[in-house]
Amino acid sequence: MQNRFIDKLGHYVALSEAEVDALTRATSTSRKITTKTDLIREGDRPGPVFVMLEGWAMRYKVLPNGSRQIMAFLMPGDACDLHIGLLAQMDHSIQTITPARVATISRTHMDELLDRYRGIAKAMYIAQLADEGTLRAWIVSMGRRSSIERVAHLICELFVRARGGDLTSTTFEIPFSQIILADALGMTPVHINRMLRELRTRDIISLRRGSMSVMNPSALASVAGFDENYLHRRARSPA
């Protein structure tokens, strides 16, 4: 057990000892970041690749009318786009949701790792494809699911991403305010509150201020119509 990032990549691909070492070195220096801190802002020239070692963050955008839309959550083990450095400017911002510990890998160092270690490259490409699948799944949710299904689906997704696909395990805490949830799902905090109340009444989740826990994962998956295939937790078997 190294760190959450190496764990996650190692889940996709069996990494060699040299690869684990290289990743360990690449993420050995990290910064503590306080909550609600922008790691990078829309319009900025992209810098290094960020790796979340502890804590949560979100990708988001604020529209001219002031409303905010969250487009992704980053949890421990997640990295932002590996080739991000190729872009002229960021099209969105990234901000911490909780206190966090973040490692950075420079663009040249990242390129070197991808070049030199096939296992790392493969694992990171799979991670990127899984992230894209997640974006598509959010589009499906926003377009074709009711509000309570959307809420349940997002919670399921986070649960599976954090727990490694085990929907049967015990409770799991998500450190989101209802405002965060609203801005991720394209709803109002008032309506989120009502949908959460409904799930709580059915003993599917429990709520504390600023966080919630899953009590009954299978009931939650049933409300959501959750199918986890888009998270691609099983890599392709060797042809």
Place this chain on the structure above:
Amino acid sequence: MQNRFIDKLGHYVALSEAEVDALTRATSTSRKITTKTDLIREGDRPGPVFVMLEGWAMRYKVLPNGSRQIMAFLMPGDACDLHIGLLAQMDHSIQTITPARVATISRTHMDELLDRYRGIAKAMYIAQLADEGTLRAWIVSMGRRSSIERVAHLICELFVRARGGDLTSTTFEIPFSQIILADALGMTPVHINRMLRELRTRDIISLRRGSMSVMNPSALASVAGFDENYLHRRARSPA
């Protein structure tokens, strides 16, 4: 002027002659595909990379209740994910919307191109990042824009992607039925029809059965609140 794929990559990165040659060879054999044909289906093991040379296609998913959500449009020059072959199974389907001509590049050939030609690799990574930006922009639209804004925003996006960023150019035809539009924007065909009527009444677009044309791009952009930065049409300048 080779084909739309090479044009598009060449827009991101100045390709060497050898790179253009390699891409020309890689896309020299192509198939004609009739409209409404699945190129690949959800659950399938991913095959080669598809390159759209002519015609349009869409990524979509059908939910258990029968409703469909479209998550992306592919137009001439677009390719599906370059590392798609790494996944165990597709999490969505891809289907042609019009008659199309499609080239395929095998996984091993793709890897070879990325390995050998830095310009191709860079251009394709930028294209992939732009696709991700597009997915995020769709999430923003679905979450935080009104229905008429959503319609206008999608048309703007397609216009800019097809025209190379020139929002001032003349009319441009989009070969979508209103049903396609509805399934892309998470709305009903009835409501799409009303929003299109509104745009038509204002002389912003014109409609024919099965397609529409943009008459007044700047008025359209104004309705949409369109900011094209997410399409990343300008690559990073050399540091």
Place this chain on the structure above:
DNA sequence: GTCCTTTGTTGATCCTAATCAATAAAATCT
């Protein structure tokens, strides 16, 4: 050419979720 299916169009009604509003309860600040 005729039949049949798909797509487009409009009107009437309903319902989900937004908005408006007021209060409570934490959390953060100084």
Place this chain on the structure above:
DNA sequence: AGATTTTATTGATTAGGATCAACAAAGGAC
């Protein structure tokens, strides 16, 4: 500790878009 801000909660009302329905028009199939 007290003041201020943020977050959660509930009720009342409104509105945007869905649903239901009916028909027209175009395109494909045979």
